[in-house]
Amino acid sequence: MRPKNLEKEQAIRTIALDIIANEGLENLSMQKLAKAANVSPRTIYIKYEDKEDLLIxxxxxxxxxxxxxxxLKGFDEKMDFETGIKKLWHNGFQYxxxxxxxxxxxLYGKSSPLLNKAYQRENIQQGQFFAPIHRFIQSNVEAGVIRDLPFDAQRALMFSPLLDLMNEYFDHLNRPVQIITDEVIxxxxxxxxxxMMK
Amino acid sequence: MRPKNLEKEQAIRTIALDIIANEGLENLSMQKLAKAANVSPRTIYIKYEDKEDLLIxxxxxxxxxxxxxxxLKGFDEKMDFETGIKKLWHNGFQYxxxxxxxxxxxLYGKSSPLLNKAYQRENIQQGQFFAPIHRFIQSNVEAGVIRDLPFDAQRALMFSPLLDLMNEYFDHLNRPVQIITDEVIxxxxxxxxxxMMK
DNA sequence: GCTATAAGTAAATGAACATTTACTTATAAT
DNA sequence: ATTATAAGTAAATGTTCATTTACTTATAGC
Known part of the structure; x- marks a missing residue:
């Protein structure tokens, strides 16, 4: 039996991500992807059931x-709160x-109904993405270090500015600004x- | 001369937004939109140059x-800082x-390259969206009330959690949670x- | 009430879409 | 070496796409 060519599989994935980032999810077609990845359209369907399956x-x-x-690389739930958050931000920014x-x-995962639903399904079924972060926050609430808010609120307060600022980072690549600093974290x-003082 | 039927123009816009919200920007087609809005495809092209023009x-x-x-309704740049932010959050949440x-x-404005570029173009050309908020933050920096950070960082810290939490709000419409509270603001x-204490 | 004109329609255009059919190729196991 | 089989290809399928063509309709200004 002829073995799968993993380079082709990787090319399909990499180039799909390229097209989505540069032209938008709404401009990704299977034929365009096949041509750009130098494979036959049929080859994509050997590895993925259909377009939805590929995207998910x-x-x-x-x-x-x-x-x-x-x-999560080098992050430890038992870290001091500020040290832990700093680590997570720096890791996220680097990545x-x-x-x-x-x-x-x-970003499309937040706007596209298809990807958004897939994320929620996955998050419910498989325990959650980022479970160590969940526990880290939980234990810092219990230790009285941070406010007792719903987990989603904590997550939004602590991490949504990072994704937002990444947009700024990529928009100013030519004249790069130090936008993600220790003071922001x-x-x-x-x-x-x-x-805090009132 | 036959006058434009404004109801049709509004129907096109409303139903385009419906399709984008429910099926995704990637599933909006001019023909589907025309059929759902009960107009001929040609009618859309009387009011908009092409699909890009419509979306923008x-x-x-x-x-x-x-x-x-x-x-910005009822917001005043001269408000006390916390009062102002609270007003903006409540207004945003309601809307x-x-x-x-x-x-x-x-949300698609953050992910789709087409919309993202349109937003930046608009923001540069027409002075900025949300200029009163920009000035509000500026004057509070100058008065020493808040940290002196780049405007984008201030905006991300203060408002990106709102958009993020709206996703949570809409995901739990059946069993509604009070997610946007005065404590989060x-x-x-x-x-x-x-x-702040260190 | 005519008429000029832009608004509107139904149907058609050719291109691009997701996916499949019919065939060829590479290789692991014999 | 042969062979069974899944991987892979090129070309085709029928559908849907954005946009246009050829025509009809409503009405403002005379």
């Missing part, structure tokens, strides 16, 4: 999986900065840390 | 214009909550207000 696997496995791994096409698909921490 | 006008005029108006289809297109303010 790209998003969940290729992108979110790698993002989770990268963001997204070096993987602009992944960043683009992550500290500001994020201040949002949730208890014992 | 939908995004910039119909959605961002209305969003800006709604968010997005009642205009889910607009919210969906705003206060937390956002704490991120940027000066004079």
């Amino acid at each position: 696997k790209l998003f969940i496995t290729e992108v979110l999986g790698a993002y989770e791994t990268a963001i 997204l900065k070096n993987n602009r096409t992944h960043f683009a698909l992550i 500290a500001a994020c921490c201040d949002a949730v840390i208890k014992g | 006008k939908l995004f910039i005029t119909e959605v961002l214009g209305a969003y800006e108006t709604a968010i 997005l909550k009642n205009n889910r289809t607009h919210f969906a297109l705003i 206060a937390a956002c303010c704490d991120a940027v207000i000066k004079g």
Whole structure:
């Protein structure tokens, strides 16, 4: 039996991400992808059931999986709160900065109904993405270090500015600005840390 | 001369937003839109040059214009900082909550290259969207009330959690959760207000 | 009430779409 | 070396796409 050519599989994924990042998800077609990846359209269908299957696997496995791994590298739930958050931000920034096409698909994960539903399904079935971060926040709430808010609120306060600022980062690549600084991370921490002056 | 039927123009816009919100920007076609809006495809081309023109006008005029108006209603640059931010959050929450289809297109404005570029072009040409908010933050920096950070960082810290939490809001419409609370808004303010304990 | 004119329609255009058919190729196991 | 089989290709399928053509309709200004 002829073995799968993994280079072709990788080319399909990489080039799909390229097209999505540069032309938009709404301009990705199977024929364009096949031509750009130098394979026959049929080859894509050997590896993926259909277009939906390709998009969902790209998003969940290729992108979110790698993002989770990268963001948690060297992170330990038992770290001091500010140290932990700083680590997560720096990991996230490094990863997204070096993987602009992944960043683009992550953004589509928030807008496209297909990808959004896939993310929620995955998050419910497989325990959650980013479970160590969930536990990290939980234990810091219990220790009285940070405010007791719903987890989604904590996550939004602490991490949504990062994704937002990445857009700024990529928009100013020519005249690069230091936009993600320790002071911004500290500001994020201040949002949730208890014992602020009123 | 036969006059334009404004109801048809509004139907096209409303139903385009519906399709984008429910099926995704990637599944909006001119023919599907025409059929759903009960007009001939040609009618859309009387009012819009082509598909790009329709999407950009939908995004910039119909959605961002209305969003800006709604968010600034009753807001005054001279308000006390926390009062001002609270007003903006409540206005934004009310508006997005009642205009889910607009919210969906705003999210696509962050991911779709076409809409993203249109937003930046508009923001540069026409002075900026949300200029009063820019000035509000500026004057609070100058008065020493809040941290001196780049405007984009301030904006990300103070408002990106709102959009993020709206997703949560719409995902739990059946079993509604109070996710946007005064405590969350206060937390956002704490991120940027000066004079925190270290 | 005519008439000029832009608004509107139904149907058609050719290109591009997702997916499949019919065939060829590479290789692991015999 | 042969062979069974899944991987791969080129070309075709029928559908849907954005946009246009050829025509009809409503009405403002006379």
